[in-house]
Amino acid sequence: MLLLQVLINGLLLGGLYGLMALGMSLIWGVMNIVNVAHGALIMLGAYLAFWMFTLWGWDPFLALPAVIVALFVYGYLLQRFLLNLVVRAQLFLTLLITFGLEVVMINVARMLWSSDLRQVTPAYAGANFAVGGLTIPYVRLWVFVTTAVLSVIFFVLLERTRLGRAIRATSEELRAARLAGIPVAHIYAVTFGLGAALAGAAGGLWGMLFPITPVMGGSLTLKSFVVAVLGGLGTMLGAVVGGLVLGLAESFTATYLGPTYPNAISFGLLVVILIVRPTGILGRAGSR
Amino acid sequence: MRGGRAARLGVAAAVVALIAAAPGVASPFIVQFIINVFLLAILAESWNIIGGFTGYASFGNVAFLGIGAYTTGILLTKASLPLAVALPAGGLAALLLAAAVGLPILRLKGHYFAIATLGVAETMREVVYNVEITGAGTGLVMPIARNPLLFFYLMLGILVAVTAVNWWLANSRFGYGLVAIREDEDAAVAMGIPTALYKTIAFALSGAFCGLAGGVFAYWITFIDPDAVFKVIVTIQMIIMAVFGGAGTVLGPLLGALVLASVSELLSTQVVTLAELFYGVIVILVVLFMPKGLVDVIRRRAFSARAVAATLREYRI
Numbered sequence: 001m002l003l004l005q006v007l008i009n010g011l012l013l014g015g016l017y018g019l020m021a022l023g024m025s026l027i028w029g030v031m032n033i034v035n036v037a038h039g040a041l042i043m044l045g046a047y048l049a050f051w052m053f054t055l056w057g058w059d060p061f062l063a064l065p066a067v068i069v070a071l072f073v074y075g076y077l078l079q080r081f082l083l084n085l086v087v088r089a090q091l092f093l094t095l096l097i098t099f100g101l102e103v104v105m106i107n108v109a110r111m112l113w114s115s116d117l118r119q120v121t122p123a124y125a126g127a128n129f130a131v132g133g134l135t136i137p138y139v140r141l142w143v144f145v146t147t148a149v150l151s152v153i154f155f156v157l158l159e160r161t162r163l164g165r166a167i168r169a170t171s172e173e174l175r176a177a178r179l180a181g182i183p184v185a186h187i188y189a190v191t192f193g194l195g196a197a198l199a200g201a202a203g204g205l206w207g208m209l210f211p212i213t214p215v216m217g218g219s220l221t222l223k224s225f226v227v228a229v230l231g232g233l234g235t236m237l238g239a240v241v242g243g244l245v246l247g248l249a250e251s252f253t254a255t256y257l258g259p260t261y262p263n264a265i266s267f268g269l270l271v272v273i274l275i276v277r278p279t280g281i282l283g284r285a286g287s288r
Numbered sequence: 289m290r291g292g293r294a295a296r297l298g299v300a301a302a303v304v305a306l307i308a309a310a311p312g313v314a315s316p317f318i319v320q321f322i323i324n325v326f327l328l329a330i331l332a333e334s335w336n337i338i339g340g341f342t343g344y345a346s347f348g349n350v351a352f353l354g355i356g357a358y359t360t361g362i363l364l365t366k367a368s369l370p371l372a373v374a375l376p377a378g379g380l381a382a383l384l385l386a387a388a389v390g391l392p393i394l395r396l397k398g399h400y401f402a403i404a405t406l407g408v409a410e411t412m413r414e415v416v417y418n419v420e421i422t423g424a425g426t427g428l429v430m431p432i433a434r435n436p437l438l439f440f441y442l443m444l445g446i447l448v449a450v451t452a453v454n455w456w457l458a459n460s461r462f463g464y465g466l467v468a469i470r471e472d473e474d475a476a477v478a479m480g481i482p483t484a485l486y487k488t489i490a491f492a493l494s495g496a497f498c499g500l501a502g503g504v505f506a507y508w509i510t511f512i513d514p515d516a517v518f519k520v521i522v523t524i525q526m527i528i529m530a531v532f533g534g535a536g537t538v539l540g541p542l543l544g545a546l547v548l549a550s551v552s553e554l555l556s557t558q559v560v561t562l563a564e565l566f567y568g569v570i571v572i573l574v575v576l577f578m579p580k581g582l583v584d585v586i587r588r589r590a591f592s593a594r595a596v597a598a599t600l601r602e603y604r605i
Binding site: 034090093096101104218226229263264270 | 399403
């Protein structure tokens, strides 16, 4: 029974990891930018949801669309007017500029919301139900369901719409996309906006499960990295699978090895996966 | 920048001699500041070996600082060995770790290499957290050194050595090999450069100097714990200083460390949050306006709108 409980805990958390990694994997796959500020975007999403909840009393789940729109606009502007200027530079330059952005965002958040721990606690926060001896918190379940819905919407957008086709074409071959009349600067900005929106959504959901602080993003950026690489870079389904794998790995090590081990396991897993199978679990063989 | 090799060597020796005399006249506060600049400069020059010359952007060099600090620290406290043994042992441990880790992960390129190195550093921190001999999460307390000038001269010595190695790379067959790998690895292989060996040596050198610096750092700061010596931000600082000064040049990382350390020292007398905010803004501005570094700007004796526009045209879409 404990085994099943650990399994469920891992899956419920893993879904959220998957959502985080989707945004990172998209930006990475399309523009070859490793967005170090990804965790900071998650943090901004969490604080926006926190604001709407405490200032206006909005339910965090219902506030989510507003958070998504806000982060999309923010991400679009960042890419359009800043990152597009250096998008073809060497890799450590794009890494550095997103690092600079992260530092700026964290410190602005410190000024706006102080460094105190904050929590989004709707009335139903502590409620849970039991099925055959298993305890399932409502919030975690709904977070998982929301994550799944958002992922499906995102897949449909990417695979079935004109916009999605333009994004994929730009990702495959920049010059050919431009020749075909795709406004690549705009598409890049939309892509970053989508990545930021996914990060913001993950943040809004994260705030219901864990305390939020301005510096919460650092470890979440690392986890998004791990998951994106684990699943296979640029493969969107891979990010979801990678998220579930990481969630399960953490849940099992925390239960059976001790609470200080999950990070060691996830980073160790990352290094091993990179050495053994650099293209990730679902990645195409030989693409790198 | 002109003149023969001997003349340059003479100038370098004179500068080092001048700096070595500094503790005689400077206040203790200034001496501490200079030691800090030395430390940052050593780290930036070390990163430059693998990141600047070889073109492999390591995001985990802090792992070598950390293992150096812990090896030296454990030998000093638990084994009561003298510093003359403990310090080289720290450098050696870092060298071996870099070589052992480098062999498999230097096969990776670009972002994959960057993230694998980040993963190595984070794994090291977590391992140290969970092992008894390192004092786990509570850390290690070093014996107190009686002579504060010891750190000044140790750091200066390591800095001179790592700068000399960088100079050697800029002027030797081995260094040209590394640059060839950076510019086009497939072509380097075709020319008969044993790339795997060259990359591993470069990574090991980079690691060894970080390890030596870590050993001195541990003794200087008197207390280390996993979060202090395995901070991701330290690696990022190495990269920023090297890029700010000029990655792949001999003196660029040194210059970058000096300027940025001075800037953050001046800023930190103000509000801390504001200081960090400025740091972030500076990073963004550097990437936008002088991605080739200070040395490049000085060499061309111009920081013109035209030069900035030309780089931006190259990098934007």
